[in-house]
Amino acid sequence: YLVLVPPRHPKGIPAVPFWVTLIPFWRDVDQSETFKAYLEEPLRTHGAVKIFFGAQWNILVHRPRYLAELFKHEDVYQKSGNQKKIPHSVLAAFLGDNIISSHGSTWKRYRQVIKPGLQRTFETELLARNAARLCDLITSASGGVHGARAVAVQDLLQRYTIANIGDAVLQTDFGVSCSFLPTVGTTLTSGLTIHKLQTSLKQQIFKPVFMNFPFLDTLPIPSRLAARLTVSEFKDELTASLVRAHGKADGLGGPPGGELGARLLAARRSGELTETQFRDNLTVLYVAGQENPQIGLISTLYLLAQHPEAQERLLAEMRSPGGAGYGKPEPEPTHEALQHMPYLASVVYESLRVLPPLSQLINRRAASDVVLGDGDGLRIPRGTYLGYHCYSTHRDTDCWGPDADRFRPERWGDTMEDIQRFYRLKRTRAEFVTFHGGNRACLGERFAVLELKVTLFMLTRRFAWQLDPTWPNKMTPAGPLFPRALRLVFKEREEW
Numbered sequence: 399y400l401v402l403v404p405p406r407h408p409k410g411i412p413a414v415p416f417w418v419t420l421i422p423f424w425r426d427v428d429q430s431e432t433f434k435a436y437l438e439e440p441l442r443t444h445g446a447v448k449i450f451f452g453a454q455w456n457i458l459v460h461r462p463r464y465l466a467e468l469f470k471h472e473d474v475y476q477k478s479g480n481q482k483k484i485p486h487s488v489l490a491a492f493l494g495d496n497i498i499s500s501h502g503s504t505w506k507r508y509r510q511v512i513k514p515g516l517q518r519t520f521e522t523e524l525l526a527r528n529a530a531r532l533c534d535l536i537t538s539a540s541g542g543v544h545g546a547r548a549v550a551v552q553d554l555l556q557r558y559t560i561a562n563i564g565d566a567v568l569q570t571d572f573g574v575s576c577s578f579l580p581t582v583g584t585t586l587t588s589g590l591t592i593h594k595l596q597t598s599l600k601q602q603i604f605k606p607v608f609m610n611f612p613f614l615d616t617l618p619i620p621s622r623l624a625a626r627l628t629v630s631e632f633k634d635e636l637t638a639s640l641v642r643a644h645g646k647a648d649g650l651g652g653p654p655g656g657e658l659g660a661r662l663l664a665a666r667r668s669g670e671l672t673e674t675q676f677r678d679n680l681t682v683l684y685v686a687g688q689e690n691p692q693i694g695l696i697s698t699l700y701l702l703a704q705h706p707e708a709q710e711r712l713l714a715e716m717r718s719p720g721g722a723g724y725g726k727p728e729p730e731p732t733h734e735a736l737q738h739m740p741y742l743a744s745v746v747y748e749s750l751r752v753l754p755p756l757s758q759l760i761n762r763r764a765a766s767d768v769v770l771g772d773g774d775g776l777r778i779p780r781g782t783y784l785g786y787h788c789y790s791t792h793r794d795t796d797c798w799g800p801d802a803d804r805f806r807p808e809r810w811g812d813t814m815e816d817i818q819r820f821y822r823l824k825r826t827r828a829e830f831v832t833f834h835g836g837n838r839a840c841l842g843e844r845f846a847v848l849e850l851k852v853t854l855f856m857l858t859r860r861f862a863w864q865l866d867p868t869w870p871n872k873m874t875p876a877g878p879l880f881p882r883a884l885r886l887v888f889k890e891r892e893e894w
């Protein structure tokens with residue numbers, strides 16, 4: 399019982415009642431409403447709250463000034479993932495010790511292997527080819543070119559983003575193309591397995607009661623034993639797909655260049671990564687590289703569905719003289735073309751601001767007693783877990799103006815230079831924290847932004863879309879915050 403009583407320190411910041419994170423257990427809720435009812439006011443007023451999650455009390459930070467400090471002092475606010483926080487949980491077994499959650503020399507070793515594979519220039523052709531298939535699939539799900547059937551987009555986008563992370567980042571065919579387009583004949587079935595295992599895993603892992611009381615995972619509860627089994631099957635399948643794609647079981651396919659799949663296999667072979675480290679890092683790269691863009695895409699399509707004028711402006715940007723598609727029968731989203739699409743860049747940044755794919759994160763731990771912030775500083779006791787509420791920070795009217803809640807791409811600027819300058823400023827001030835910050839900022843940002851741009855380019859060229867009027871406009875109840883089971887109605891353009 400005592401664990402449910404909020405700690406006294408830090409003083410001066412309120413505690414959200416412990417049962418708030420458990421509400422989805424007994425009631426079907428929209429977590430944007432839970433945020434408004436229980437978190438928004440205390441976060442804004444005090445800059446942080448105490449929140450019960452993962453069997454303990456944590457500090458959830460909202461104020462950018464505090465966040466900037468959190469990002470800057472990596473050795474004080476050390477990364478501490480589930481493998482340390484809740485080591486016996488199913489979640490810890492799933493993601494293990496990896497580049498996102500590790501600290502110090504272990505993190506540096508992982509980063510040495512992974513960074514060159516993510517910070518290279520990615521080709522747009524592969525992404526554009528998959529996006530064209532996604533469009534075909536949408537047409538078919540709509541009931542043909544003139545069809546108007548509502549399309550459930552989440553599953554399609556899951557397959558699409560699996561195809562992208564496989565083709566472009568890990569150089570591994572997860573076989574989703576066979577389910578992607580039934581007419582493409584392929585003998586591969588592994589992708590279907592990955593896709594299915596992943597869907598099943600998500601349902602098993604993100605259950606509020608087990609997230610909040612992970613000690614339950616140590617009991618022989620049949621559903622948790624089944625979840626552990628799914629975790630091992632998933633990791634086995636992922637490893638097998640990578641090895642298969644690279645030809646040889648130990649990845650002896652020559653020295654690795656910038657390609658991430660080959661680099662991971664080479665590190666496993668040389669002993670730079672143990673077998674467990676290899677599997678954990680592969681899993682986290684797959685999950686971060688596929689799930690986050692998938693959620694980002696769902697949210698962006700949702701926001702654009704509510705803003706037909708923004709879709710039309712995107713189209714106009716492509717069609718205008720000097721635009722990517724001016725005078726071309728089939729414009730392609732090349733790097734050069736995207737470089738001349740400031741409105742597209744604004745739409746992507748604005749979507750990632752209004753609905754950040756990782757709305758809340760708690761993964762740092764104070765290594766000593768410390769004061770966060772000057773003057774009005776919070777005295778944080780050693781061992782306290784800290785995290786941040788991205789969704790809340792991004793809607794702070796002090797940082798983003800009185801219309802912070804509104805989707806308004808224009809706020810980013812008119813030219814590419816202005817937009818990039820504003821973006822850098824907002825990141826430095828920790829007012830835009832979608833991709834985290836400091837040394838531990840996301841390594842996949844460049845790829846993710848490119849994927850979002852290419853997808854929007856191809857979808858806008860072909861369709862206009864709106865919300866299905868029968869879809870009950872609701873956000874997910876727990877976990878990442880995004881439109882739940884989104885359904886859209888697509889209308890094929892007569893001419894692009």
Ligand code: HEM
Pocket residue numbers: 497498499509512516567683686687688690691694754755756759761831832833834837838839840841842843845846
């Ligand atoms: C819209 C898409 C994405 C978002 C919103 C996002 C967000 C984030 C965030 C918030 C973190 C910090 C995580 C934490 O502290 O727990 C992070 C770290 C990371 N992300 Fe992403 N991410 C995205 C896409 C990707 C992609 C596509 C990849 C790889 C293919 C990737 C790879 C990584 C890696 C390797 C790190 C760890 C960096 C480090 O600690 O050195 N991310 N990302």
